[in-house]
Amino acid sequence: MPYPKDLERLINYYQKLPGIGPKSAERLAxxxxxxxxxxxxxxxxxxxxxxxxxxxxxxCGHLTDKEVCDICADETRNQNLICLVEDYKSIFAFERSGQYHGTYHVLNGLISPIDDIGPEDINLPSLIDRLSKLDNPELIMALKPTIEGEATTLYIKKILENKNVIISRLSYGIPIGADFDYLDNITLEKALEDRKQISE
Amino acid sequence: MPYPKDLERLINYYQKLPGIGPKSAERLAxxxxxxxxxxxxxxxxxxxxxxxxxxxxxxCGHLTDKEVCDICADETRNQNLICLVEDYKSIFAFERSGQYHGTYHVLNGLISPIDDIGPEDINLPSLIDRLSKLDNPELIMALKPTIEGEATTLYIKKILENKNVIISRLSYGIPIGADFDYLDNITLEKALEDRKQISE
Incomplete structure (x- = not known):
């Protein structure tokens, strides 16, 4: 495609971005x-x-332009409540909801023996260190429900045993607005398993 | 949404691009x-x-980084054949097809009395000038089939009367791969009107 040289260069950069194909890149450029x-x-x-x-x-390992991010620096947030996420992108999702008022910890990966990623390769030591300085902290596991996510959750649960840390995880279930026809079996199974009694 | 300042600035720029909403802009940034x-x-x-x-x-008014674009400068192309387009973006579409070996002329707009755009507001004089220097040229009208496109086509057809210019237009019809259920009435009507006899 004979684009002018400078245009082509710009198109090529846009095309490196996720979800941008040749036609979108042309349009953006x-x-x-x-x-x-x-x-x-x-x-x-x-x-x-x-x-x-x-x-x-x-x-916490979140993306910031300061030494300590705005969330960790915010004294109105519950510093005793830590939500553990795989990467900082999840933090933006939680913050968009506006419903969480604790802090976060970014693991920067998940334990995955198949990819040769062990506990020492992710941001765990700083989490243990943080937890040890808190008084009866709660750690909310918000890792994705895959084999790696589950393995990491179980590993962390194990090393925190007898450490006075309350460990919880996000509930699995049916996403709001979802159509039952399109739900996968595992989600349905988890939704049944985690069912809650409707209080009167 | 409390993004770090420098990230937010970048997200805002991505959001100015067509088809990029807040979530895509975040992803791109x-x-x-x-x-x-x-x-x-x-x-x-x-x-x-x-x-x-x-x-x-x-x-021709095409986007270029030279004084004369590569298409106009290409002597292997048929300089006597000019495809008239509304804006230079159409040229990229034609060039992607690789099936056209003439030149182009970019109008930079269409006649539209309702928007107060008259023949003097678009790139017409240079077209007339180009055509007058050619020997029996053909002008292919490739303007979109809207009221403005038709008005512009008719106006140009009129001023080129008796000027020894062959004027043609792209055929209207059913796009390749289209599902009949989703075709609009006008396209179907045009496709019937422009029907071609199947040669033996």
Missing amino acids: LATIEFQDEEITDFSDALTKAKKNLTRCTI | LATIEFQDEEITDFSDALTKAKKNLTRCTI
Whole structure:
């Protein structure tokens, strides 16, 4: 496809982004060159700054532009409640819901013997350290329900035995708005297993 | 949503692009910061260069980084055949098909009295000028089949009367692979009207 050279270069970058195919990349690039000059300068600066300034929170491992992220630094949040997630993207999902007022801990991976990822390869020591300094903390396991997620959950549960940590996990079940016809068997099975009595 | 400031800025820019909502913008921004340092520098440079260097071909109005675009400069193409398009994006679609070996002319708009766009507001004089220098040229009208597209086609047909220009238009009909159930009435009507006898 004979695009002008500079356009092609921009299209190629957009195509490196997830979910962007050749046609979308063309569309994005053509929309980009319609931006004002100042917008382009600022967009380009935003790219560089985001890469340069974003780092990980020294406490929980969340993405931040400070040493300690806003969530860990927020004293109104329950610091005794830690939600354990695989990566920081999950934190954005929880925060969007606005219903959680504890803190997080980012594991940066899951135990997976098949991929040669052991407990020492994920962000566990800092979690143990955090928990040891808290008084009767609760750890909410929010890892995905896959073999690796379950293995990691079980491993952590084991090493925290007799450590005075309440360990819970998110409930499994039917997502709100879901159509029963499209639910997989395991979700249905878990929803039955985790059923709750309707209080009067 | 409490994103780190630099991330939020990048997300906002992605959200300005067509078809990118808040969730996609977040996904793109998070993928971007996973790029290597050199890639970020180059991406940012590609943005600036694309905006700075891309201009319009002085002959046909196509997007180019030269004075005359590669298509107009290509002597192997039939310069006597001009395909008239509304904007340069259509050229990319034609070029992707690889089946057209003439040149193009970009109108940069359509006549639309309701929006106060008259013949003098679109790139018509340069078309008339180009045609006058050619020997028995053919002009293929490839404007969209809307009221504005038809009005523009009719207007151009009228001013080119007695000017020794063959004027044709793309055929209307059923798109390849389309399901009849989803075709609109006008397309079906045009497809009937433009029907071709199957040669033996």
